[in-house]
Amino acid sequence: MQFIVNQDLPFGFAFSSYGVSIEIRTNERELLTEIENLLPPASCILSREKPIDFLFAVIWDDERERISEFYRNSEQQPCDGDHSQSLHLIEIALRLTVAEFSPHLVFVHAGAVAFEDSAVIVPGRSRAGKTTLTAALVQNGAVYYSDEYAIFDEFGFLHPFPKPLSVREPWAFGKQIDQSVEKFGGRQGTKPIKAKAIVVTEFEKDARWQPERLSKGEGVLELLANTVSARTNPRLALKILPRAVENALILKGKRGDAEAVSKEIKKVLTKNAIFA
Amino acid sequence: MQNLQKPVARHEGLVVQEMPDEVLVYDLNTNKAHCLNKSAAAVWKNCDGSNSISDIAAILKNEFKTPVSDDFVWLAIDQLGKDELLEQKLTAPANGLTRREAMRRVALASLVALPVVASLTAPTAAQAASVCSNAGAACTCSTTNNGAFAITCPGSFTGCTGACACNNIQPGSNQGVCQQA
Secondary structure, X not given: OOOOOHHHOOEEEEEEEOOEEEXXXXXXXXXXXXXXXXXXXXXXXXXXXXXXXXXXXXXXXXXXXXXXXXXXXXXEOOOOOOHHHHHHHHHHHHHHHHHHHOOOOEEEEEEEEEEOOEEEEEEOOOOOXXXXXXXXXXXXXXXXXXXXXXXXXXXXXXXXXOOOEEEEOHHHOOOEEEEOHHHHOOOEOOOOEEEEEEEEOOEOOOOOOOOEEEOHHHHHHHHHOOEOOOOOOHHHHHHHHHHHHOOOEEEEOXXXXXXXXXXXXXXXXXXXXXXX | XXXXXXXXXXXXXXXXXXXXXXXXXXXXXXXXXXXXXXHHHHHHHXXXXXXXXXXXXXXXXXXHOOOOOHHHHHHHHHHHHHOOOEOOOOOOOOOOOOHHHHHHHHHHHOOOOOOOEEEEEOOOHHHHOOOOOOOOOEEEEOOOOOOOEEEEOOOOOOOOOOOOEEEOOOOOXXXXXXXXX
């Protein structure tokens, strides 16, 4: 594949998000505005002279109907769908790039909320029920940090990844629909806080919430299993994740109804605070 | 004679992170992560090539202030060897016991937690983020209806939980586009 040179893609801008700088170039000016709406949270536009970590090249086809090619650096990405699907893929690729290559932060695929400065982290893969449990915790009074990434800094503090909750609606055949945290009666958290509970769980119909308690080391493994940069930067992950769990109770087990479990988790946090 | 073997811990290609009672090890060659509990970590740390199995048992007895048998150390050595955390795998003396029976015997005789190594294979970025790495690629679908399972998503299903689903299916055909399931 011939690397795309600047003169083929005259339109572009650069931005930085969580320490990763990305330039986007395209052959269609209108596309830039659409892509700007897809930038990861905490993005800020950079001046063109700054060095960048990644170049995204997005090529609109000759009929101006759909995106025909899409590259991250020189690596071609699949985009055979229609225009909105291709934009969605670009959005995912931007977030994944930031999560994988952030130089000083570790991104764990997890829900994250807080009760009075005590964070609850719910790591897990897609369809494990993270967002449902995160939403239930918010409805029970927790402050919302994210339903996609728990971000930890070098001291093990949790930072927000502010985005709407992506809830799977039965009426939409299980497709994810973005809903603001305010719709769940909650608000977005902003300040860095420490985790007091790591809840490793997935939904199973009629399951009783009887979690086992894991050690801190086992808790790190559970977070690592959902850490985007686990293979790219294991040194950073192993430096930060133990600090992330140092004050936390680690619980693992299947769960049934999210509403009931969220109340149990809140109780555990209160009890843990008393006996800490 | 076999208790005089001198195991050597592997260090090359490993990232090691100590925690208060456990040790985390990441193997850069295999992308496997291990968590050694206190007992396993104590055995591993004393595998310096100069300590025999019996020496290590004596060191641990001193450290834990409770009797530690050679069998206890062999349990750890066996696990550490399987997880490629030793320079060379050692063979425990044959005593006719299965590993489960040996563990039970050691557990009954020990006041110290059995040596345990918990392990996992680290995910790729796409797997961790639950991103369907082939989302957006053309595929063959199981039916002609949107939402069908993709029979073929190019390459592997890396990152997908379950199968990729099909959408944007061309009318009258079963050709569609992979999407996140």
